[in-house]
Amino acid sequence: DVKVTQSSRYLVKRTGEKVFLECVQDMDHENMFWYRQDPGLGLRLIYFSYDVKMKEKGDIPEGYSVSREKKERFSLILESASTNQTSMYLCASSGAGGYNEQFFGPGTRLTVL
Amino acid sequence: DQQVKQNSPSLSVQEGRISILNCDYTNSMFDYFLWYKKYPAEGPTFLISISSIKDKNEDGRFTVFLNKSAKHLSLHIVPSQPGDSAVYFCAASGMGKLIFGQGTELSVKP
Structure with missing residues:
Protein backbone atom coordinates (compact mmCIF):
# COMPACT_ATOMS: atom_id res chain seq x y z
CA ASP A 1 0.00 0.00 0.00
CA VAL A 2 1.53 3.28 -1.13
CA LYS A 3 2.19 5.80 1.53
CA VAL A 4 3.09 9.43 2.12
CA THR A 5 3.66 10.27 5.77
CA GLN A 6 4.03 13.62 7.46
CA SER A 7 5.88 14.05 10.73
CA SER A 8 3.08 15.72 12.69
CA ARG A 9 -0.70 15.90 12.38
CA TYR A 10 -0.98 18.98 14.60
CA LEU A 11 1.64 21.57 15.48
CA VAL A 12 1.48 24.77 17.52
CA LYS A 13 4.36 27.22 17.27
CA ARG A 14 5.06 30.79 18.32
CA THR A 15 5.73 33.74 16.03
CA GLY A 16 9.38 33.89 15.05
CA GLU A 17 10.11 30.21 15.66
CA LYS A 18 11.80 28.09 13.02
CA VAL A 19 9.49 25.27 11.95
CA PHE A 20 10.35 22.04 10.15
CA LEU A 21 7.69 19.93 8.43
CA GLU A 22 8.90 16.54 7.27
CA CYS A 23 7.45 14.36 4.52
CA VAL A 24 8.47 10.82 3.60
CA GLN A 25 7.20 8.69 0.71
CA ASP A 26 7.81 4.99 0.18
CA MET A 27 6.92 4.78 -3.52
CA ASP A 28 10.34 5.68 -4.96
CA HIS A 29 8.73 8.72 -6.59
CA GLU A 30 10.87 11.32 -8.30
CA ASN A 31 8.54 14.28 -7.69
CA MET A 32 7.54 15.75 -4.37
CA PHE A 33 5.37 18.76 -3.58
CA TRP A 34 4.36 20.99 -0.68
CA TYR A 35 0.96 22.71 -0.65
CA ARG A 36 -1.02 24.72 1.81
CA GLN A 37 -4.79 24.51 1.99
CA ASP A 38 -6.84 27.48 3.16
CA PRO A 39 -10.64 27.90 3.10
CA GLY A 40 -11.84 29.40 -0.16
CA LEU A 41 -8.37 29.23 -1.72
CA GLY A 42 -8.00 25.53 -2.44
CA LEU A 43 -4.55 23.97 -2.56
CA ARG A 44 -1.72 26.33 -3.38
CA LEU A 45 1.72 25.07 -4.38
CA ILE A 46 4.59 26.31 -2.21
CA TYR A 47 7.60 24.39 -3.56
CA PHE A 48 8.25 21.22 -5.53
CA SER A 49 11.18 19.03 -6.39
CA TYR A 50 11.85 16.79 -9.40
CA ASP A 51 14.96 15.16 -8.03
CA VAL A 52 17.28 14.98 -5.06
CA LYS A 53 18.83 18.35 -4.26
CA MET A 54 16.61 20.05 -6.82
CA LYS A 55 13.84 22.50 -5.92
CA GLU A 56 11.49 24.78 -7.78
CA LYS A 57 9.35 27.62 -6.47
CA GLY A 58 5.63 27.19 -6.66
CA ASP A 59 3.01 29.91 -6.56
CA ILE A 60 3.54 31.10 -2.97
CA PRO A 61 7.16 30.42 -1.91
CA GLU A 62 7.65 33.58 0.17
CA GLY A 63 8.51 32.81 3.79
CA TYR A 64 9.31 29.16 3.05
CA SER A 65 12.29 27.08 2.01
CA VAL A 66 12.70 23.37 1.29
CA SER A 67 15.30 20.65 1.47
CA ARG A 68 15.56 17.37 -0.42
CA GLU A 69 18.71 15.50 0.58
CA LYS A 70 17.25 12.02 -0.05
CA LYS A 71 14.80 10.86 -2.70
CA GLU A 72 12.17 9.76 -0.21
CA PHE A 103 -0.44 10.93 -3.76
CA PHE A 104 -1.01 13.02 -0.66
CA GLY A 105 -0.05 12.69 2.97
CA PRO A 106 -2.60 13.24 5.76
CA GLY A 107 -1.60 16.87 6.29
CA THR A 108 -0.18 18.90 9.16
CA ARG A 109 -2.42 21.48 10.81
CA LEU A 110 0.00 24.25 11.85
CA THR A 111 -1.09 27.01 14.20
CA VAL A 112 1.24 29.96 14.74
CA LEU A 113 0.41 32.02 17.82
CA ASP B 1 -5.15 35.08 -11.02
CA GLN B 2 -7.10 31.87 -10.53
CA GLN B 3 -6.51 29.61 -13.52
CA VAL B 4 -8.81 26.89 -12.22
CA LYS B 5 -12.10 27.91 -10.63
CA GLN B 6 -14.81 26.07 -8.78
CA ASN B 7 -17.49 28.69 -8.36
CA SER B 8 -19.75 26.73 -6.02
CA PRO B 9 -18.28 26.48 -2.52
CA SER B 10 -20.94 23.98 -1.48
CA LEU B 11 -23.57 21.62 -2.86
CA SER B 12 -26.26 19.65 -1.10
CA VAL B 13 -28.11 16.70 -2.70
CA GLN B 14 -30.39 13.89 -1.60
CA GLU B 15 -29.11 10.35 -1.40
CA GLY B 16 -29.75 8.51 -4.66
CA ARG B 17 -29.86 11.66 -6.79
CA ILE B 18 -27.19 12.98 -9.12
CA SER B 19 -24.43 15.30 -7.88
CA ILE B 20 -22.86 17.60 -10.46
CA LEU B 21 -19.72 19.47 -9.55
CA ASN B 22 -18.37 22.07 -11.95
CA CYS B 23 -14.95 23.47 -12.75
CA ASP B 24 -13.76 26.14 -15.18
CA TYR B 25 -10.26 26.85 -16.38
CA THR B 26 -8.65 29.65 -18.35
CA ASN B 27 -5.48 28.19 -19.85
CA SER B 28 -6.06 26.27 -23.08
CA MET B 29 -2.60 24.67 -22.70
CA PHE B 30 -3.82 22.42 -19.88
CA ASP B 31 -3.93 18.90 -21.28
CA TYR B 32 -4.95 16.69 -18.38
CA PHE B 33 -7.52 17.15 -15.66
CA LEU B 34 -8.07 15.36 -12.36
CA TRP B 35 -10.62 15.26 -9.57
CA TYR B 36 -9.61 14.69 -5.97
CA LYS B 37 -11.79 13.98 -2.96
CA LYS B 38 -10.87 15.14 0.54
CA TYR B 39 -12.35 14.11 3.88
CA PRO B 40 -11.67 16.28 6.96
CA ALA B 41 -8.30 15.60 8.62
CA GLU B 42 -7.14 13.49 5.67
CA GLY B 43 -5.12 14.25 2.55
CA PRO B 44 -6.85 14.43 -0.85
CA THR B 45 -7.25 11.15 -2.70
CA PHE B 46 -7.36 10.76 -6.47
CA LEU B 47 -10.80 10.05 -7.89
CA ILE B 48 -10.85 10.23 -11.68
CA SER B 49 -9.03 11.96 -14.53
CA ILE B 50 -9.48 12.88 -18.18
CA SER B 51 -7.12 13.70 -21.00
CA SER B 52 -7.86 16.72 -23.17
CA ILE B 53 -8.21 14.44 -26.21
CA LYS B 54 -11.34 12.93 -24.66
CA ASP B 55 -14.67 14.43 -23.71
CA LYS B 56 -15.83 11.81 -21.24
CA ASN B 57 -14.36 9.31 -18.80
CA GLU B 58 -16.39 6.98 -16.64
CA ASP B 59 -15.48 4.93 -13.58
CA GLY B 60 -18.36 3.29 -11.80
CA ARG B 61 -20.63 5.94 -10.29
CA PHE B 62 -18.24 8.72 -11.32
CA THR B 63 -18.14 10.37 -14.76
CA VAL B 64 -16.07 13.36 -15.79
CA PHE B 65 -17.08 15.45 -18.80
CA LEU B 66 -14.75 17.86 -20.58
CA ASN B 67 -15.91 20.69 -22.84
CA LYS B 68 -12.72 22.16 -24.29
CA SER B 69 -14.41 24.93 -26.25
CA ALA B 70 -16.04 26.19 -23.06
CA LYS B 71 -12.98 25.38 -20.93
CA HIS B 72 -15.29 23.57 -18.54
CA LEU B 73 -15.32 20.21 -16.86
CA SER B 74 -17.82 18.57 -14.60
CA LEU B 75 -17.94 15.57 -12.29
CA HIS B 76 -21.17 13.57 -12.12
CA ILE B 77 -21.84 11.19 -9.25
CA VAL B 78 -24.78 8.85 -9.79
CA PRO B 79 -26.31 7.73 -7.52
CA SER B 80 -24.99 9.91 -4.71
CA GLN B 81 -24.34 8.25 -1.36
CA PRO B 82 -23.83 9.74 2.12
CA GLY B 83 -20.23 8.49 2.05
CA ASP B 84 -19.61 10.81 -0.91
CA SER B 85 -19.89 13.80 1.42
CA ALA B 86 -16.48 15.47 1.19
CA VAL B 87 -14.67 18.38 -0.43
CA TYR B 88 -13.97 17.84 -4.14
CA PHE B 89 -11.09 19.57 -5.89
CA CYS B 90 -10.57 19.73 -9.61
CA ALA B 91 -7.02 20.14 -10.86
CA ALA B 92 -5.41 20.89 -14.21
CA SER B 93 -2.01 19.62 -15.25
CA GLY B 94 0.40 22.10 -16.74
CA MET B 95 4.20 22.49 -16.82
CA GLY B 96 4.70 19.40 -14.69
CA LYS B 97 2.55 20.53 -11.82
CA LEU B 98 -1.11 20.60 -10.82
CA ILE B 99 -3.18 23.75 -10.41
CA PHE B 100 -6.12 23.23 -8.09
CA GLY B 101 -9.48 24.88 -7.83
CA GLN B 102 -10.88 26.20 -4.56
CA GLY B 103 -12.92 23.09 -3.85
CA THR B 104 -16.64 22.32 -3.55
CA GLU B 105 -18.01 20.81 -0.36
CA LEU B 106 -20.58 18.16 -1.23
CA SER B 107 -23.14 17.09 1.34
CA VAL B 108 -25.31 14.07 0.55
CA LYS B 109 -28.37 13.88 2.80
CA PRO B 110 -29.86 10.48 3.67
Missing part, protein backbone atom coordinates in the same frame (compact mmCIF):
# COMPACT_ATOMS: atom_id res chain seq x y z
CA ARG A 73 12.25 12.85 2.03
CA PHE A 74 11.13 16.41 1.37
CA SER A 75 11.21 18.99 4.14
CA LEU A 76 9.42 22.33 4.34
CA ILE A 77 11.03 25.00 6.50
CA LEU A 78 9.46 28.13 7.89
CA GLU A 79 12.49 30.24 8.79
CA SER A 80 10.55 32.60 11.05
CA ALA A 81 6.95 31.57 11.52
CA SER A 82 4.24 34.20 11.27
CA THR A 83 0.54 34.09 12.10
CA ASN A 84 -0.41 34.22 8.40
CA GLN A 85 1.32 30.88 7.98
CA THR A 86 -1.32 29.20 10.11
CA SER A 87 -2.74 26.65 7.69
CA MET A 88 -3.08 22.99 6.67
CA TYR A 89 0.12 21.82 4.98
CA LEU A 90 -0.05 18.92 2.56
CA CYS A 91 2.80 16.97 1.06
CA ALA A 92 2.42 14.95 -2.14
CA SER A 93 4.53 12.78 -4.40
CA SER A 94 4.26 11.46 -7.95
CA GLY A 95 6.24 9.40 -10.40
CA ALA A 96 8.23 10.83 -13.28
CA GLY A 97 6.27 12.05 -16.30
CA GLY A 98 3.64 14.68 -16.82
CA TYR A 99 0.41 12.85 -16.13
CA ASN A 100 1.04 10.87 -13.03
CA GLU A 101 -1.41 11.41 -10.22
CA GLN A 102 -0.13 12.86 -7.00
